[in-house]
Amino acid sequence: MRRPVLDFYVEFASTYSYPAAMRIGARAEAAGVVVRWRPFLLGPVFKAHGWDTSPFNLYPSKGRYMWRDLERICAGLDLPFRRPDPFPPPSLLAARVAHVGLDEGWGEDFCRAVYAAAFGEGRPIGDEAVLRDLIAGLGQSPEPVLARASSDVIKTRLRAATAEAQRAGVFGAPSFVAADDELFWGQDRMADALAWAVRASS
Amino acid sequence: MRRPVLDFYVEFASTYSYPAAMRIGARAEAAGVVVRWRPFLLGPVFKAHGWDTSPFNLYPSKGRYMWRDLERICAGLDLPFRRPDPFPPPSLLAARVAHVGLDEGWGEDFCRAVYAAAFGEGRPIGDEAVLRDLIAGLGQSPEPVLARASSDVIKTRLRAATAEAQRAGVFGAPSFVAADDELFWGQDRMADALAWAVRASS
Numbered sequence: 421m422r423r424p425v426l427d428f429y430v431e432f433a434s435t436y437s438y439p440a441a442m443r444i445g446a447r448a449e450a451a452g453v454v455v456r457w458r459p460f461l462l463g464p465v466f467k468a469h470g471w472d473t474s475p476f477n478l479y480p481s482k483g484r485y486m487w488r489d490l491e492r493i494c495a496g497l498d499l500p501f502r503r504p505d506p507f508p509p510p511s512l513l514a515a516r517v518a519h520v521g522l523d524e525g526w527g528e529d530f531c532r533a534v535y536a537a538a539f540g541e542g543r544p545i546g547d548e549a550v551l552r553d554l555i556a557g558l559g560q561s562p563e564p565v566l567a568r569a570s571s572d573v574i575k576t577r578l579r580a581a582t583a584e585a586q587r588a589g590v591f592g593a594p595s596f597v598a599a600d601d602e603l604f605w606g607q608d609r610m611a612d613a614l615a616w617a618v619r620a621s622s
Numbered sequence: 623m624r625r626p627v628l629d630f631y632v633e634f635a636s637t638y639s640y641p642a643a644m645r646i647g648a649r650a651e652a653a654g655v656v657v658r659w660r661p662f663l664l665g666p667v668f669k670a671h672g673w674d675t676s677p678f679n680l681y682p683s684k685g686r687y688m689w690r691d692l693e694r695i696c697a698g699l700d701l702p703f704r705r706p707d708p709f710p711p712p713s714l715l716a717a718r719v720a721h722v723g724l725d726e727g728w729g730e731d732f733c734r735a736v737y738a739a740a741f742g743e744g745r746p747i748g749d750e751a752v753l754r755d756l757i758a759g760l761g762q763s764p765e766p767v768l769a770r771a772s773s774d775v776i777k778t779r780l781r782a783a784t785a786e787a788q789r790a791g792v793f794g795a796p797s798f799v800a801a802d803d804e805l806f807w808g809q810d811r812m813a814d815a816l817a818w819a820v821r822a823s824s
Contacts, residue, residue, distance in 0.1 A: 469681050479671050481793040485805055591683040603687055608810050 424453045424621035426613055427597040429585050430531060431462045432515060433474070433508035434593035435490050438539040440607035441531055441594070442499055451614045457528055459518040460581040461511065465591055474508045490539075493607070502542035509538060510546030516569040517551055519577045526558050533557060626655045626823040628815055629799040631787050632733060633664045634717060635676070635710035636795035637692050640741040641699055642809035643734055643796070653816045659730055661720040662783040663713065667793055676710045692741075695809070704744035711740060712748030718771040719753055721779045728760050735759060 428444060430437045448455045466475070476483035487503060494501035514534050521527030533554045537543040543550050552562040568574060588597045596604040596613035599620035604613035630646060632639045650657045668677070678685035689705060696703035716736050723729030735756045739745040745752050754764040770776060790799045798806040798815035801822035806815040 465683075468683075479793065481667075481670075481791055485791055485793065485807060488805070489807075589683055589687055591681065591687065603690070605687060605691075606810075608808075 422621050424451075424598075424617040425456060426453050426617045427456050427458050427588070429458045429460055429581075429588075429590050429593055429595040429597070431460060431593040432511035432518075432531075432534050432538065432545060434462065435476070435486060435539065436493075436607045437594040438490070438535045439493050439497055439499060440610060441535045443497065443607075444610060445528070447610060447614060451618055453614050453617050457518075457522060457531055458581050458585065459515045459522075459531065459578070460585045460590075460593075461515060461578065462593055464582055465586060468586075469591075477507070494539075500536075500540040502540060504538050504542045504544065506544070506546075509544055513548065513569065514545050514551060515578050516574050517555065517565060519574050519581070520565055520568045521558075521560075523574075523577075524560075526560060529558055530554065624823050626653075626800075626819040627658060628655050628819045629658050629660050629790070631660045631662055631783075631790075631792050631795055631797040631799070633662060633795040634713035634720075634733075634736050634740060634747060636664065637678070637688060637741065638695075638809045639796040640692070640737045641695050641701060642812060643737045644701055645699065645809075646812060647730070647734075649812060649816060653820055655816050655819050659720075659724060659733055660783050660787065661717045661724075661733065661780070662787045662792070662795075663717060663780065664795055666784055667788060670788075671793075679709070696741075702738075702742040704742060706740050706744045706746065708746070708748075711746055715750065715771065716747050716753060717780050718776050719757065719767060721776050721783070722767055722770045723760075723762075725776075725779075726762075728762060731760055732756065 426448065428440075430441055444455055466472070471478055476486050491501050518527055518531055518534070521530040534545055537550060537554060538545045545551065548566070552566070555562045555565050585595070588595075588601065589603050590605075592605055594607055596610065598604065598613050598616040602616050602620070604610075604616070628650065630642075632643055646657055668674075673680055678688050693703055720729055720733055720736070723732040736747055739752060739756060740747045747753065750768070754768070757764045757767050787797070790797075790803065791805050792799075792807075794807050796809055798812065800806065800815050800818040804818050804822070806818070
C-alpha cells in the first residue's frame with residue numbers, strides 16, 4: 421500500500437496560507453499523510469485573471485472580510501496575528517529560499533518561520549534582512565543560502581512549481597492536490613483534502 | 623436570554639447556496655438558532671466589482687474548480703446534483719416570489735424547492751412556468767402569488783434585503799450574519815456562523 425501523499429501549494433503573500441501552514445504538520449501526521457510543500461507564486465496566476473495585485477486589494481469588501489476572518493481564525497487557533505504592511509509583501513525571494521531549504525531539509529521550518537514573521541509579527545518578508553534573520557534562526561548561513569536562492573537551478577524549480585500549480589488548476593492559496601489531480605482550495609478544506617488523500621491510497 | 627438569531631443571505635443563482643440551503647434547517651435546529659432567510663440579488667454587488675456575470679464564468683479556473691467541488695460536496699451530502707443551463711440562471715423573479723412566501727409562511731420551503739430544481743434537477747428557474755410549478759407544488763395558487771411578486775411592496779422588500787446585505791459587507795453567497803454584524807461567507811462556514819450566534823446570545 422502506497423503512503424498517502426498531499427501536495428500543499430503555498431504562496432508567502434497569501435493570508436489564509438498562514439493558518440494552513442501552521443496546522444498542516446500535526447493534522448497530516450495524525451492522518452498518516454505525507455505532505456509535499458510546494459511554494460509557488462500567485463502573481464502569474466493572478467495576471468492570467470487580469471489582476472495586478474491581490475484580489476483583497478482590488479475588491480475592498482472581500483478584503484475587509486478577509487482581514488476580519490483571518491483575525492477570527494487565528495484567535496480560534498491561538499495563533500498570533502498581525503497585519504503586514506505592505507500587503508501583499510513581495511514573496512519572490514522567500515519562495516526561492518524555501519526551495520533551497522526544501523532541498524536541504526530545513527524548508528518546512530523555513531516556510532513556517534516566514535508565515536509566522538509575516539502574519540504573526542507583521543514583518544516585511546520582502547526584505548532581504550528579514551530573510552537573513554529567519555535563515556540564521558534555523559541554524560543556516562544566510563550568505564550561501566541566498567547565493568543558491570538566485571541560482572538558475574532554484575529559479576527553474578520555483579517556475580516549475582508555479583507551472584505545476586497552474587496545470588493542477590490552482591487559482592488561489594492555500595491549495596491542496598490529493599491523488600495527483602483532486603484539487604481543494606482554502607485553509608478550511610484541509611481536512612477534506614487529507615481525507616481524500618487517505619481514501620485514494622487505500 | 624434572547625434566542626440566537628442568524629441572518630442567512632441566499633441568492634438563487636448561487637451554486638454553493640444550494641447545499642447550504644438544504645442543510646441549514648436541521649443544523650440550526652440542533653444548535654437552537656433561529657434562521658432569518660434573506661433572499662437577495664448578487665447582481666448589484668457584482669456590478670460594484672465591475673463584473674457583469676458570475677465570477678465563475680469570468681475566471682474559468684475558478685469555475686472549473688467550483689463545479690467539481692460542488693459535485694463532490696453534493697455527493698458527500700447525498701444531494702442530487704445537476705448543472706443548470708443557462709448559468710447563472712436569472713433569479714430576480716424567484717427572489718421576489720421567495721419574499722412573498724416568507725411573508726405568507728411558505729417561503730423557506732419555496733427557497734429549498736428553487737434550489738432543488740436549479741441544482742438538483744438543472745431546471746431553468748428563470749422561467750415563469752418553472753416557478754408556477756414550484757409554487758403549485760407547495761399548495762399555493764400561482765396567479766395571485768405572481769401578481770403579488772411584482773407589487774411595489776415586494777420589489778421594495780427585495781431591494782431592501784440587497785441593500786442590507788451590502789451594508790453588512792456581503793460580497794458573495796451564501797453569507798451568514800451573526801449577532802447583527804459578524805459576517806461569514808461560504809457554505810463551509812455555516813458551523814462557525816451558528817456557533818458565533820449561540821455564543822453571542824449567551
